[in-house]
Amino acid sequence: MPKIERKWLYLVFAILVIAIIAYLGYNVYQQQTYPTITSIKNKGILVVGTSADFPPFEYVNQSGAIVGLDIDIASEIAKELGVKLVVKDLSFDVLISALQGKQVDLVIAGMTITPERSKVVDFSVPYYNASQAVISLSTQKFLSINDLKNKKVGVQTGTTGESWAEANLVNTSIISNSNLLHYDKLSDALLALKRGDIDAIIIDEPVARMFVRTVSGVQYDFGIYTGEQYGIAVNKDSKDLLNLVNSVVNNMKTNGQLDTLIQKWFGSG
Ligand code: ARG
Numbered sequence: 251m252p253k254i255e256r257k258w259l260y261l262v263f264a265i266l267v268i269a270i271i272a273y274l275g276y277n278v279y280q281q282q283t284y285p286t287i288t289s290i291k292n293k294g295i296l297v298v299g300t301s302a303d304f305p306p307f308e309y310v311n312q313s314g315a316i317v318g319l320d321i322d323i324a325s326e327i328a329k330e331l332g333v334k335l336v337v338k339d340l341s342f343d344v345l346i347s348a349l350q351g352k353q354v355d356l357v358i359a360g361m362t363i364t365p366e367r368s369k370v371v372d373f374s375v376p377y378y379n380a381s382q383a384v385i386s387l388s389t390q391k392f393l394s395i396n397d398l399k400n401k402k403v404g405v406q407t408g409t410t411g412e413s414w415a416e417a418n419l420v421n422t423s424i425i426s427n428s429n430l431l432h433y434d435k436l437s438d439a440l441l442a443l444k445r446g447d448i449d450a451i452i453i454d455e456p457v458a459r460m461f462v463r464t465v466s467g468v469q470y471d472f473g474i475y476t477g478e479q480y481g482i483a484v485n486k487d488s489k490d491l492l493n494l495v496n497s498v499v500n501n502m503k504t505n506g507q508l509d510t511l512i513q514k515w516f517g518s519g
Pocket of ligand 1: 300301302303304308342359360361362363406408409410411436454478
């Protein structure tokens with residue numbers, strides 16, 4: 251073989267070896283970085299991110315444990331994976347970045363499936379339908395959006411309720427921008443309401459109904475139909491996990507377990 255040709259052969263061979271090493275390396279990197287089923291099983295825990303201020307989906311009970319409908323769904327997913335469930339309580343606003351940053355494997359937080367969020371994370375099939383509602387102190391009743399004119403309104407940062415209030419109260423000049431107050435935790439918004447710092451809170455309707463049952467002096471004013479659906483957020487790189495989550499949720503829907511849990515957490519009261 252002439253010398254020049256052998257040189258080319260070596261070059262092609264070297265490129266091939268480098269390509270194979272790069273490919274293998276990338277695969278290992280992906281397995282280590284992304285919360286795939288294998289990596290979750292390997293670490294033996296499923297880390298779920300939530301904002302435990304949203305009863306009955308997730309809240310801290312009297313014994314200091316994070317419980318709720320979402321936590322029960324998370325337990326079913328952990329059971330299916332054969333691993334222990336670990337729940338991380340974060341501000342709602344940071345949940346998606348915690349998921350992207352791989353600090354959590356899943357987000358279950360009564361999170362509405364929206365087109366903007368779907369650009370950065372994947373959502374499971376929906377498991378609950380919701381809308382928004384207004385709550386206030388029992389001393390002041392609001393019947394419609396116009397009753398909120400120039401009132402101070404509280405919302406949770408990063409929520410669909412916040413976007414709704416910006417679009418329908420601030421941008422329509424019903425309230426000024428400074429009269430819309432943003433809270434990281436709903437519990438802080440409730441405290442602000444009790445103190446009289448704000449006149450009303452806009453939150454998801456099922457949670458509003460739960461608050462007025464459990465927090466004294468607070469009433470349900472009116473509902474705002476927004477037609478939202480809750481989904482479990484999964485990293486875009488974790489399609490196998492997404493499939494597993496979907497099959498767990500679909501099973502819970504068809505075998506009646508989800509309805510039983512909804513009954514358990516909402517009760518009849
Ligand atoms: N459904 C609303 C949203 O997705 C509010 C969710 C708030 N969840 C919570 N755990 N605080 O924006």
